[in-house]
Amino acid sequence: MELPNDQSKPKQELDERNALIETILRQQALINGTQDLIWSVDTELRIITANQSFAKNIKALTGRDVKEGDDVLVKEFGQDRLNRWRQYYERALDGEEFLIKEDIYNPLKQAKQYSLISLSPMYDESNTLFGIACYSKDITSDTLNLLALEHARARLEKIMDSSLDMICTVDERGTILSVSAACRTILGYEPEELVGKPLFDFLYPEDLEKTERMAASVMAGNAMTNNENRYVRKDGSLVPLTWSARWDPRDKIRYGIARDATERKKNEDALRISNERFEYVTKATSDIIWDWNLETNEVYYSDNIKNLFGHTPGYNRDNLPFYFEHVHPDDRERVVLYPDQVKYGTMINWMQEYRFRKADGEYAFVLDRGIVIRNEKGVGVRMIGAMQDITLMKEQELRMKHQNEQLMEIARINAHEIRRPVASILGLLQLFNQNITRCEGDRELLEHLESATRELDDVIKRIIDKTVD
The missing domain is CATH 3.30.450.20 (PAS domain)
Structure with missing residues (x-):
């Protein structure tokens, strides 16, 4: 019985060693199969183990090849970086587990690289801290996207804050999520005084029912433009606002743009009054x-x-x-x-x-x-x-003109008719003066008669002249 036991013992040890080697190989394959950096250090800050990505990264950054047992704080990193990392390792050796974000220029990619790094203390079976497990993940893409998003958000906020209109976002419960700087001039509030509060808290109560219907219509998918309601400013005065809004069903956010309609209302009132005056004038004349x-x-x-x-x-x-x-x-x-x-x-x-x-x-x-x-x-x-x-006036002018023409014709005819016998009388008087011998008294009488007749003839001539003129 002892022989088989003696023969089986080396085989068992060999199997265990092979299994251990296989486990180590699998672990190495696992840690070397990622682009992330994996390494561990002992309490003396010497490398216990590191994957190929770590060694490759150190080589690219410092030009040095590192291996197990080497000091992890490579002097080629520079004193500032060494001091910072020494503090990180000391925190982990004090038992703290934490995450840090680091950025460094990567010569392989010829660009700045951003990393998220975890440092975790390692303990043995007796709960004695013997080292630090470190893991670094490349978050450059996510960081750049986040930076681009932040830049875009900053540009958008700058645009929003430069707008004279008040731009705001409201969630499905009506709570203000964001509001542009124009709220200062329109409502008299600072943006931070409005964010987190219900929008309708600032609404004029008489417009609540109408505004609730408008909001429900927008959240049902209907775009809203040029709808008007009134809000209460910080000083208690009312301000009419004209709203355009739409609903984002995915994010469940209502986007709104409000324009101060005070000047437009004044202009509309002035125009209405002007039109009323115009109408009154047209009716009064x-x-x-x-x-x-x-x-x-x-x-x-x-x-x-x-x-x-x-x-x-x-x-x-x-x-x-x-x-x-x-x-x-x-x-x-x-x-x-x-x-x-x-x-x-x-x-x-x-x-x-x-x-x-x-x-x-x-x-x-x-x-x-x-x-x-x-x-x-x-x-x-x-x-x-x-x-x-002026038809009546024109007709009256024509009638008067016709009457004047008739009167002129009558005067002309009458003047000629009257002058004819006067001329005859003057002719007879001249005949008497030439052919008849009279006494002195008769001659004087004839002279008076001739003088009177000539005066009458002059009057008739003047009448004819005025009629012709």
Whole structure:
């Protein structure tokens, strides 16, 4: 029985040694099969073991070949780096397990390399610390991506902060995640005063229901543009905001851009008041108010064009040819203005009398006056005017002219008719003076009669002269 035992013992030891060698080879294959750096050092900071990537990396950085038993702190790294790493190793030898990030220029890649390194104390079976296990992973790609992302984020934040509009992100619960610097001028808050708080906390309560509907619509996938609500500024005043927003279903974030609508609201109110005044003026006058947009060639006619002439009022691009067609043909060349003539001319004030065709085909006499509004370059942009119906006045003028002509004719006829007998009397008086001998008293009487008759003849002559003039 002893013989077999003696024969089996060397075989068992051989198997165990082979198994150990195989395990070591597997471990070496494992640690050498990675690009990551794996090494361990003893308490004297000498290399216990290291994979091929570690040795290759040290060779590239320092030009030295390292092996087991060599000092891990290679002087070619430089004193600053040696001091820093000595402190790392001492921390690990004090029992601390930690991670560090390092960057160093890699001559093999001719670029800066970033690494994430772990240092862990190693203990034997008696819990005695005998060394440090070290592992270094190349995180250059991730780091560069992160740096690029940070640079992009910084550029985006710079763009956001340079915007006059308030740009913000809100999560699905309505909590503000980020907000641009414009919140200072729009709401009076610093960005950090808003981040982390519900957006609706700053909303004017009367607009809450409307805004909740808007938010729900956006989160349902509908893009929102130019929706308006009111927010309460830090000083308690209200500010109208115009919002554009969209929802990112993947990140569950609502992106919004808010513009201060205060000036626009003021302009809209001023325009509304101006339009109301314009409407009141058009209603208060019997004239037809017109407004010609020289940039679009649209012409507006007030309601009085319907009341006076039966045509359709309002703004219409077709109103310009409509105007040309309704001016009397005999007046058209004298009266009609063309767009370029007005835009690029120097005329400011314009006034004409002409005939304008009504809806029933009859012509009305109108007195039309306008003023050209020019921009800072002197180019006409609008022409505004008033058309007055002067038909009754014109008809009255014609009647008066006709009456005057009739009176002049009557005066002329009457003057001639009256002068004829006066001339006859003067002829008879001359005949009496030449052929009849009278007493002194008769001669004096005839002279008075002749003088009176000549005075009457002078009056009639003056009447004829004025009638002719």
